[in-house]
Amino acid sequence: MTSTCPVCGASGLRKETTYESIHIPFSKDASVPRTLEVCDHCGFDLYAEDEGETTTAALASAITASVHGMLDDLAQQGHSMAYLERGLGLPQRTLGRWKGGEISAAALTLLRTVRAFPFVVQAAEAGFRTQTCDALIVAEAAQRLLQKAKTHNVTCRVEARYEVGQKTVTVVAKQATVPTSGAPVLTNWAKALPEAV
Amino acid sequence: VHDADCRLKAFIEACRGTPSIVRVLPECKFRAWNFGSHDDLIRFIGNDGLERLLYLNTADWKNGPQNVVPALTVDSFEFYSGPRAGYLAFVWQRNTKFWLLKSLHDQPRPRQMPTLPLAENPLLMKMLAQFQAKDDEE
Numbered sequence: 001m002t003s004t005c006p007v008c009g010a011s012g013l014r015k016e017t018t019y020e021s022i023h024i025p026f027s028k029d030a031s032v033p034r035t036l037e038v039c040d041h042c043g044f045d046l047y048a049e050d051e052g053e054t055t056t057a058a059l060a061s062a063i064t065a066s067v068h069g070m071l072d073d074l075a076q077q078g079h080s081m082a083y084l085e086r087g088l089g090l091p092q093r094t095l096g097r098w099k100g101g102e103i104s105a106a107a108l109t110l111l112r113t114v115r116a117f118p119f120v121v122q123a124a125e126a127g128f129r130t131q132t133c134d135a136l137i138v139a140e141a142a143q144r145l146l147q148k149a150k151t152h153n154v155t156c157r158v159e160a161r162y163e164v165g166q167k168t169v170t171v172v173a174k175q176a177t178v179p180t181s182g183a184p185v186l187t188n189w190a191k192a193l194p195e196a197v
Numbered sequence: 198v199h200d201a202d203c204r205l206k207a208f209i210e211a212c213r214g215t216p217s218i219v220r221v222l223p224e225c226k227f228r229a230w231n232f233g234s235h236d237d238l239i240r241f242i243g244n245d246g247l248e249r250l251l252y253l254n255t256a257d258w259k260n261g262p263q264n265v266v267p268a269l270t271v272d273s274f275e276f277y278s279g280p281r282a283g284y285l286a287f288v289w290q291r292n293t294k295f296w297l298l299k300s301l302h303d304q305p306r307p308r309q310m311p312t313l314p315l316a317e318n319p320l321l322m323k324m325l326a327q328f329q330a331k332d333d334e335e
Binding site for chain 2: 004005006007008009022036041042043044045046047049051052053055056059
């Protein structure tokens with residue numbers, strides 16, 4: 001039993017702890033405690049005052065594991081830690097510290113962003129110039145569309161036109177195999193791309 | 198409306214200055230709003246994170262505690278956070294001197310339009326609507 005019920009004013013709240021699964025980006029879901037204070041008098045329950053601290057502590061190890069996973073994934077894609085630090089303009093050995101568990105919320109969000117959109121590193125390296133960012137977005141969209149086409153074994157041609165100085169440049173990418181099925185995913189992508197570009 | 202606005206200001210001030218008198222009911226879907234804990238949600242409100250607040254109504258707490266006199270009333274507001282529209286409802290329990298954050302969830306049919314740069318991007322709006330529909334299903 002703890003304190004007074006904030007809802008009805010009766011005394012004698014009891015704590016109840018259950019576990020819930022929380023999605024951790026680029027990692028396995030984590031199981032964290034969820035502690036409620038329950039009032040038997042009015043029947044209402046509320047999050048316990050210290051619930052936030054308990055959750056944060058329970059999430060810490062899951063987040064460290066996800067940092068390892070994200071850096072390993074990026075390394076497999078050819079993005080070494082030294083390259084990421086240079087490209088993003090971070091001090092040397094920053095990623096090593098993150099891997100060791102010294103990671104802020106802002107740094108964690110940056111890492112998740114890079115893991116989701118690795119071309120962000122190239123954009124950073126190019127000083128986030130608009131033309132480079134536009135080209136990277138188009139190239140990434142084309143790449144993902146072509147990957148889908150390959151997965152579904154269908155023909156696909158992506159054509160993007162954009163202006164470089166006075167010239168109009170056309171980039172064409174193809175995935176040419178025998179079409180066997182019209183996968184819904186591909187149909188949606190094909191419809192979405194012209195608007196996105 | 199005036200009273201509800203005053204209560205809203207007092208509620209936000211409590212979230213900022215005295216978060217220990219703000220308690221959160223489990224119906225608040227703070228994880229769906231990307232908050233790690235209910236403390237983060239209270240800090241967000243106290244930091245004036247609720248944008249374009251619009252008063253919806255003040256009503257008796259339906260299915261509220263039966264044994265409380267006088268009966269508790271709920272103030273509800275619509276808000277935006279970036280392109281996402283939300284619904285917030287809270288209660289001032291004058292007997293116990295606690296603020297109760299009763300509900301926080303998506304507002305599927307907001308009364309206010311999203312901000313213009315987003316509204317002008319139909320593809321993005323369509324995608325956001327799909328994500329929100331998926332959240333609602335979950």
